[in-house]
Amino acid sequence: MERTQYKQEINMTEALMNRINELISHYPEGKQKSALLPVLHEVQDAHNDWLSIELQDKVAEILAIKPVEVYEVVSFYTMFNRRPVGKYMFEFCQTSPCCLNGVEDLMDYTCNKLGVKVGEPTQDGLFEVRGVECLGACGYAPMMQLGDFYKEHLTKDKVNQLIEDCKNNTIMLHDK
Numbered sequence: 237m238e239r240t241q242y243k244q245e246i247n248m249t250e251a252l253m254n255r256i257n258e259l260i261s262h263y264p265e266g267k268q269k270s271a272l273l274p275v276l277h278e279v280q281d282a283h284n285d286w287l288s289i290e291l292q293d294k295v296a297e298i299l300a301i302k303p304v305e306v307y308e309v310v311s312f313y314t315m316f317n318r319r320p321v322g323k324y325m326f327e328f329c330q331t332s333p334c335c336l337n338g339v340e341d342l343m344d345y346t347c348n349k350l351g352v353k354v355g356e357p358t359q360d361g362l363f364e365v366r367g368v369e370c371l372g373a374c375g376y377a378p379m380m381q382l383g384d385f386y387k388e389h390l391t392k393d394k395v396n397q398l399i400e401d402c403k404n405n406t407i408m409l410h411d412k
C-alpha cells in the first residue's frame with residue numbers, strides 16, 4: 237500500500253487501548269477480527285478523524301490480522317478517512333430525494349461560502365464538504381451529517397448558522 241504524503245502522530249493511549257481491549261472482549265477467543273469496525277472508529281476518533289497507513293498497520297497488529305484486511309475495510313467505507321480532513325465535515329446526502337429537495341444548490345452555496353471545492357478542506361483545516369449516499373433520513377430532505385448528528389430540512393440560513401456555530405466552537409460533534 238502506498239504511503240501518503242501526510243504524516244500522522246500515532247498515539248495509542250492507555251485509555252484508547254483499554255477501550256479497544258474492551259471491544260475485542262465482546263467477541264469469542266480467536267475472533268478478534270470481528271471488532272475491526274468499532275476499533276477503527278475508536279482509533280480514528282482519537283486521531284483527528286483520519287487513519288494513515290501506519291495507523292492502519294497498528295490496528296492490524298493489535299487485532300493480529302493482515303494489514304491488507306484493514307486497508308480493504310478503510311478504503312471501502314466513506315466514514316473512514318485516509319487523509320487529514322476538515323474538522324467540521326459537512327456530509328450532504330446526494331441521493332434522489334435530497335437532490336429533488338435542492339441539496340445540490342445547498343452544496344454549491346456552502347462550497348462558495350467556504351471557498352472550497354467538494355472534497356477539499358478549507359486552508360485553516362476547519363471545514364470540508366463531501367457528498368455521500370442516502371443517510372436514511374429521506375423524509376427530512378435535504379439533509380447532511382455533521383459529526384454524529386443529522387442536520388435536517390436544510391436551508392441556506394441553516395447552513396449559515398451551522399458555519400457560524402462551528403467557527404464559534406459551539407457545536408457538538410459527538411454524542412459521547
Ligand code: FES
Nearest residue numbers: 329334370373374
Ligand atoms: S435521500 Fe437523502 S437521506 Fe435518503
